[in-house]
Amino acid sequence: MSERTLAIIKPDAVKKQVIGDIIKRYEAANLHPVAIRMMQLTKTAAEGFYAVHKQRPFFNSLTAFMSSGPVVVLALAGDNAIKRHRELMGATDPAKAEPGTLRAVHGTNIEFNAVHGSDSADTARFEIGYFFPEMDLVAR
Ligand code: IDP
Numbered sequence: 001m002s003e004r005t006l007a008i009i010k011p012d013a014v015k016k017q018v019i020g021d022i023i024k025r026y027e028a029a030n031l032h033p034v035a036i037r038m039m040q041l042t043k044t045a046a047e048g049f050y051a052v053h054k055q056r057p058f059f060n061s062l063t064a065f066m067s068s069g070p071v072v073v074l075a076l077a078g079d080n081a082i083k084r085h086r087e088l089m090g091a092t093d094p095a096k097a098e099p100g101t102l103r104a105v106h107g108t109n110i111e112f113n114a115v116h117g118s119d120s121a122d123t124a125r126f127e128i129g130y131f132f133p134e135m136d137l138v139a140r
C-alpha cells in the first residue's frame with residue numbers, strides 16, 4: 001500500500017554536503033520525493049515540530065540544533081514508506097544503527113544524526129501538513 005512519510009535532511013547533513021547522497025538513497029529505495037523544500041527553521045518552528053518531545057531533557061538542545069542551519073524537507077511516497085524509511089535511516093544513535101543505514105553512514109551522534117523520519121501514519125500526516133499544503137504534493 002502506497003503511503004507518505006516526512007523526511008528532513010538535518011543541518012549537520014546539509015553542512016556535510018550529503019543532500020545529494022541521501023536523496024539518491026531515497027530514490028534507490030523507491031521512496032519517491034513528492035515535495036521538496038529547503039529552508040531554515042526558526043527556533044519556534046522547530047519547537048512546534050518537535051512538540052511531542054517538549055518534556056524531554058534534550059528538547060532545547062534539539063530545537064537549537066534543528067534551527068541552526070538550513071534543512072531539506074521532503075515528503076516521500078512509496079509502499080510501506082513510513083516503516084521502510086525508518087529502516088533506511090537506522091537507529092536514533094548512529095553508533096547503534098545498522099551498517100549502511102543513513103545514520104550509520106552520515107550521523108555523528110545521537111543528536112546530530114543526519115535525518116528525521118515520521119514514525120507512524122498519524123505523525124506523518126501531522127508532519128507533512130506542518131511543511132506542505134496538500135496542493136504542493138505531486139502524485140506519483
Ligand atoms: P528518532 O528521530 O529516531 O525518531 P526521537 O526519539 O523521536 O528519535 O528523537 C528525536 C530527535 O531528538 C533525534 O533524532 C535526535 O536528533 C534527538 N535525540 C533523541 N534522543 C536524544 C538524546 O538522548 N540526546 C540528544 N538528542 C537526542
Ligand code: MG
Nearest residue numbers: 116117118119
Ligand atoms: Mg521520532
